Amino acid sequence: MRIAILDDYQRVALQSADWTSLGATDVVPFHGHIADTAELAAELRPFDVVVAMRERTPFTAERLRLLPDLRLLVTTGMRNASIDVAAAAAAGVTVCGTGGSGAATPELTWALILALVRHVPAEDRRMRDGGWQHTIGFGLHGRTLGVVGLGNIGQRVASIGRAFGMEVLAWSQHLAATVAADAGAVAVSKEELFASADVITVHYKLGKRSVGLVGERELGLMKPTAFLVNTSRGPIVDADALLVALHSGAIAGAALDVYDEEPLPPGHPLRSAPRTVLTPHLGYVTDDGYRRFYGDAVEDIAAFAAGRPVRIIEPD
Known part of the structure; x- marks a missing residue:
């Protein structure tokens, strides 16, 4: 299992949760934003799992078609307007969310x-x-x-x-x-x-x-x-x-x-x-919020790997 963590601007994703518990082959954080669709597809093609931070990186039907090996897409939070959940379901990609910091x-x-x-x-x-x-x-x-x-x-x-x-x-x-x-x-x-x-x-x-x-x-x-x-x-x-x-x-x-x-x-x-x-979209950017986001993302990935996915986001 190879896991990509997108838009880790502050370089804290790996320290915010115990990723080693997953036994993944690779857990790779991307620290810069990848805006270009072709570049994004090239970078993510080797990964089975992608963890997206809020709406920073859209996953449209076009982008999902360019990622045939993607099996699980985790978004931090339980809503993400930039993910085409229906297109993900049609492509056989499970979309899961996480909790967050309400304060x-x-x-x-x-x-x-x-x-x-x-x-x-x-x-x-x-x-x-x-x-x-x-x-x-x-x-x-x-x-x-x-x-x-x-x-x-x-x-x-x-x-x-x-x-x-x-x-x-x-x-x-x-x-x-x-x-x-x-x-x-x-x-x-x-x-x-x-x-x-x-x-x-x-x-x-x-x-x-x-x-x-x-x-x-x-x-x-x-x-x-x-x-x-x-x-x-x-x-x-x-x-x-x-x-x-x-x-x-x-x-x-x-x-x-x-x-x-x-x-x-x-x-x-x-x-x-x-x-x-x-301010640069800091509303959810806190230490406890990131621990919840990434901690729940690890739980989502472990549950999916065990065949019992949790916090599934269904198409509207």
Whole structure:
């Protein structure tokens, strides 16, 4: 059994789990991202098992056809929009997932909110350049937090907002008022949320109906003093509309951890957009999260080798 571990950017995969327990012929981590399909197929062709880190490397029907010896594809997490699970099943490839750290993304969300509203990156740069106090922070106590998508992550984010003394509004399709109330939030229309909230944070599942969910219309409803944060998935926010809003001053700023294309190309206009805080999809990148991801991946591979696969992801 030969195992490939993709996109191990931080070079921690082998130390995050006991891969020796599998008795594999080879366990090979790839530390750089392989974007080209032909190059990816050439690199992965010798492997029976591939471990993919979140949505970093897509597995389309075309790519799966180029990997005839692939038997098991493990994704960290139990959802991966970049894997064509139906095509994998048709090709005889089992897809399995892992658990994760439910606290990691909410923690980063609040790191971004605080960095954005208190201008932490800008003040840090000025301090290192010899400066002192250039900005005025935007206080959160008594302000309104808008949570787009009140699932497990959204609920955790909402609870922290309440701890800061914020009123919490929430919206998602079919969100019941009782569910929102149980999470300490008030269910409102999407229009009311975008028009009323001082900080809007996106925690929505990516799907065909949620691409561009936050677009020109929604950004146009926001107050010029309001901030947008996205730690969910890049395509949920229309990047072109966001760039216009940032450059025109229609909104106060944005913090982003996710992008339409990842890694974000060096010359992408978001990298130089004003009033932004940018992180490279770190929402799930924590020590305990990686131990869970890779530890469960080892369990998935062992169970598959024993003929009893676990945490199977079925086609929709």
